[in-house]
Amino acid sequence: xxxxxxxxxxxxxxxxxxxxxxxxxxxxxxxxxxxxxxxxxxxxxxxxxxxxxxxxxxxxxxxxxxxxxxxxxxxxxxxxxxxxxxxxxxxxxxxxxxxxxxxxxxxxxxxxxxxxxxxxxxxxxxxxxxxxxxxxxxxxxxxxxxxxxxxxxxxxxxxxxxxxxxxxxxxxxxxxxxxxxxxxxxxxxxxxxxxxxxxxxxxxxxxx
Amino acid sequence: xxxxxxxxxxxxxxxxxxxxxxxxxxxxxxxxxxxxxxxxxxxxxxxxxxxxxxxxxxxxxxxxxxxxxxxxxxxxxxxxxxxxxxxxxxxxxxxxxxxxxxxxxxxxxxxxxxxxxxxxxxxxxxxxxxxxxxxxxxxxxxxxxxxxxxxxxxxxxxxxxxxxxxxxxxxxxxxxxxxxxxxxxxxxxxxxxxxxxxxxxxxxxxxxxxxxxxxxxxxxxxxxxxxxxxxxxxxxxxxxxxxxxxxxxxxxxxxxxxxxxxxxxxxxxxxxxxxxx
Numbered sequence: 001x002x003x004x005x006x007x008x009x010x011x012x013x014x015x016x017x018x019x020x021x022x023x024x025x026x027x028x029x030x031x032x033x034x035x036x037x038x039x040x041x042x043x044x045x046x047x048x049x050x051x052x053x054x055x056x057x058x059x060x061x062x063x064x065x066x067x068x069x070x071x072x073x074x075x076x077x078x079x080x081x082x083x084x085x086x087x088x089x090x091x092x093x094x095x096x097x098x099x100x101x102x103x104x105x106x107x108x109x110x111x112x113x114x115x116x117x118x119x120x121x122x123x124x125x126x127x128x129x130x131x132x133x134x135x136x137x138x139x140x141x142x143x144x145x146x147x148x149x150x151x152x153x154x155x156x157x158x159x160x161x162x163x164x165x166x167x168x169x170x171x172x173x174x175x176x177x178x179x180x181x182x183x184x185x186x187x188x189x190x191x192x193x194x195x196x197x198x199x200x201x202x203x204x205x206x207x208x
Numbered sequence: 209x210x211x212x213x214x215x216x217x218x219x220x221x222x223x224x225x226x227x228x229x230x231x232x233x234x235x236x237x238x239x240x241x242x243x244x245x246x247x248x249x250x251x252x253x254x255x256x257x258x259x260x261x262x263x264x265x266x267x268x269x270x271x272x273x274x275x276x277x278x279x280x281x282x283x284x285x286x287x288x289x290x291x292x293x294x295x296x297x298x299x300x301x302x303x304x305x306x307x308x309x310x311x312x313x314x315x316x317x318x319x320x321x322x323x324x325x326x327x328x329x330x331x332x333x334x335x336x337x338x339x340x341x342x343x344x345x346x347x348x349x350x351x352x353x354x355x356x357x358x359x360x361x362x363x364x365x366x367x368x369x370x371x372x373x374x375x376x377x378x379x380x381x382x383x384x385x386x387x388x389x390x391x392x393x394x395x396x397x398x399x400x401x402x403x404x405x406x407x408x409x410x411x412x413x414x415x416x417x418x419x420x421x422x423x424x425x426x427x428x429x430x431x432x433x434x435x436x437x438x439x440x441x442x443x444x445x446x447x448x449x450x451x452x453x454x455x456x457x458x459x460x461x462x463x464x465x466x467x468x469x470x471x472x473x474x475x476x477x478x479x480x481x482x483x484x485x
Contacts, residue, residue: 048237076239082347085240122242122343124313130378138312140343143241177241179312183282183320191284192320200236 042167042207044070049173049201050143051117052076052087059091061207068093068113082123089117095151108151108169115175116144138179147175147201167207175199244315244348250322254354257331261302266363271473273299275330276480278306278407278439279461280321281339286462287324293485295329297469301362302330306439306459307337307373307407309353313345318352333360335369337407337439338414341376357388359397365434365472366399368392372406372423372438374416381418386426393430401432401476409438409456411449428452434476444468446480 040058047053052074059070074087093113101107118141125140149172156166180197235247266272275294280287294303303325310317318340325332336356340349350356356371370392372384384406396402404427410420427436428450435457442461449456457480460466469481 048239050238050240050243053239074239076243080245081240081242082244082344082351085242085344087240119240119242123346124341124343124376127378130375136342140313174236179241179314180316183284183311183317186282187284189285189288191286191288191324196316196320198236199238202237 042068042070042205044072044203044205046072046171046201046203048199049115049147049175050087050145050177050199051089051115051201052085053080055087055089055203057089057091059205066095068095083121085122086120087117088120089115091115093147093149104155106153106155106167108153111149111151111171111173112146113149113173114144114146116142118142138182143177143179145175145177145181147173149173149175149201151205164208167205169205169207171201171203171205173201173203175201238316241312241314241316242344242348244344244351246315246319246352250319250352252354253322253352254333254358257302257333258360260331261333261360261362264301266301268364270363271471272301272363272365273469273471274301275303275467276306276437276457276459276470277303277462277467278459279308279337279442279463280305280325281308281311281337281461282317283462284320284324286465287321289465289485290462290467291324291327293483294467295327297483300330300469303328303332304367304405304437305332305334306405306437307335308339308439308461309334309337309349310340310345313340313342313348315348315352318348322352333367333369335405335407336371336373338373338376341373346376357385359392361397361399364400366397366402368402368404370404370406372408372410372415374408374419375414377416379416379418381416383416384419384423386419386422389423390426393426393433396432401434401472401474402430403435403437403472404430404433405437407438408440409436409449409458412440414440424450424452424454427454432475434472434478435470444482 041061042059044057046055051072053076055072055074057070057072059068061068070091072089076085078084091113093111095108095111097109099107122140151169151171153167153169158165176197184192184197309321334353336349359366359368370384370389374383377383408414410423427433435455437457439459441458444460445458447456466482466484469483471479
């Protein structure tokens with residue numbers, strides 16, 4: 001049942017693109033291309049947010065494009081972190097509101113989401129037998145955290161031959177991670193401010 | 209303007225905007241928690257604090273007084289209280305933190321601690337702790353503070369700061385680096401007495417078991433060694449665990465809300481006062 005529902009959502013996603021302005025469609029109605037269920041709905045490129053300096057990904061949009069699920073791979077050069085890091089991550093986010101501020105410009109003023117990341121190639125992530133059990137309570141390489149953000153979308157005309165809608169979005173995300181939040185929670189007398197916990201991600205997302 | 213050319217302009221502008229924001233040193237744009245980029249004012253803190261100390265020299269023969277504490281990890285509320293208290297202490301020259309500046313080996317934590325401790329009226333100096341060596345902490349600590357092993361002379365006292373966190377190197381037999389330490393202990397660099405500061409004490413399970421005996425022996429053989437000072441245990445003590453004439457001092461963590469005011473003079477005379485804050 002659950003998988004049926006998921007398939008339904010996946011199929012529904014491409015069928016509900018932001019409608020392009022009527023005058024941009026060619027005279028001949030384009031055939032609606034049925035997408036394979038696994039075909040991603042968008043690709044993205046971002047920097048920061050703890051997920052890499054250069055981070056690329058693919059993702060899916062569900063529920064009338066209100067929920068995005070993205071898979072990303074990022075890279076941090078050695079000179080910025082002491083070793084060259086590979087960061088694999090997944091993001092899940094929900095954007096309940098959309099404002100059509102111009103014919104071809106849409107704003108998603110509020111996005112809330114969370115991520116999980118795994119970092120490869122840290123210098124000391126603990127060899128087998130290096131530490132007694134539960135020596136450190138946290139993982140060196142696995143991080144998770146929340147974020148909020150927003151998105152500005154340019155609604156491009158669909159591809160004439162196929163009717164596939166296209167969008168190009170800029171997004172930002174203000175987030176944090178489990179370790180920064182833990183540090184904040186153990187200092188309730190003002191030792192740390194919320195602003196000190198924040199990270200920023202900036203990115204572009206292309207729907208196709 | 210056609211939609212296509214607008215689109216092209218956006219595509220061209222995006223990488224440029226990202227590049228500009230990255231290069232402008234926007235602190236928020238963090239590539240990883242292991243990202244060790246910090247503003248210049250948070251780099252080479254050991255060197256900067258030593259320069260401050262040098263600018264305020266102690267006359268030869270003068271008694272030296274300093275504050276000893278350790279394990280600031282994640283205790284930011286307590287760090288503020290500590291700074292207020294230490295700033296009331298008369299005639300102290302500097303403050304020593306016996307390692308574990310951070311809890312997770314992350315740059316932001318080391319920076320947060322510095323943002324507290326830079327409000328001290330005196331400079332402070334650190335030795336690296338095991339928590340500072342987690343993940344990419346080893347590189348981060350060196351960028352923000354400085355060398356993992358170093359020494360300095362102030363007045364008549366030479367301080368030797370040594371990385372003893374053997375477990376973080378999976379007990380590779382190289383930490384503490386005896387090849388560095390022994391010549392340091394043998395050469396007073398013009399001082400009259402010595403103090404050795406480290407994080408993990410040699411009688412601890414986190415000290416490389418292959419090196420604890422030679423390490424303790426090297427200290428035993430050192431002339432005019434006033435004190436061997438450690439952190440790690442979050443529990444203060446002063447004693448001679450090896451009954452060999454070497455006095456080992458262990459600091460509390462910031463969370464215990466106590467620190468020590470240490471006074472040294474003569475060849476190897478000392479007095480230690482515990483202060484609550």
